[in-house]
Amino acid sequence: MPQISQFAESWYAASQIFWVLLTFGFVFFVIGRGMLPKIEATVDARDRKVADDLAAAKAAHAAADSLEESYRQQSDASRAAAQQAVTDAKDKAAKDAEKRLAKVDAELAGKLAAAEADVKAARTSAMAEIESVAAEAASDLVAKLSGVKVAAADAKAAVKAVLHG
Template sequence: MPQINQLAENWYLASQLFWLALIFGAVFVVVGLGMYPKIEATVDARDRKVADDLAAAKAAHASADDLEGQYRQQSDAARVAAQRAVQDAKDKAARDAEKRLAKVDVELSDKMTAAEADIAAARKSAMAEIESVAAEASADLVAKLSGVTVAAADAKAAVKAVLHG
């Protein structure tokens, strides 16, 4: 092959290969032995940091779940206590209202009895008043119409018989 034969003819090729190997070796030493371990240590540190952060996040998430569970339990307990307090307040208000209604019923019953007694007395007084007025009016009418004088006791008896009989 002519390409390979041509390589041997060019004397400067060996010099280029030497410098290539020397530069490659220098780059290998600088990068491979100097920079790569530092980069690898940085990557490892970052991986450890990420793993630690993930573990801390999982622990925080678990802690938050526990806190949420406790909050829900406390909230449920508070809700039950509030409902119980509201029911107790309603029951107490109903009992108080019943007591007040019973007291008002007694007062109204007493007032009603007193009012009925007053009405009965007023009716009796009014009937007596009506009887006397009617007796006087009937005596006057009989006297004017017939000219006969009627005794007050007879007029009262006649009116009483008509009104009650």
């Protein structure tokens, strides 16, 4: 190769090799030994930080899931307690209404029995008066029509037989 042979023939090749080696050595020690470990340490620290942040995020996610589950359980328990309270209130209201209705029914039954007794008494009284009025009227009619005087007891018996019989 002509470039290499030409390179070897030139008088300043040794100084160029020296400076190339010196430059590469300087670059190797400054960058390779000085800067690269710092860069690698920074990259490692960043990787650790990212890994730690991911682990913290996973832990926070797990804690959030746990908290959400406990919230759901509390919500379900509260909902069940509210439903139970509503059911209990409905049952109590139904029982109270039933008691009041039974009390009102008893009062009405008493009033109805009293009213029926009053009606029966009034009816009996009215029937007795009707019988006596009818007996008097029959006795008067028979006396006016036939001129025969009918005994009050016979007139009452005849009226009673017709009305009840």
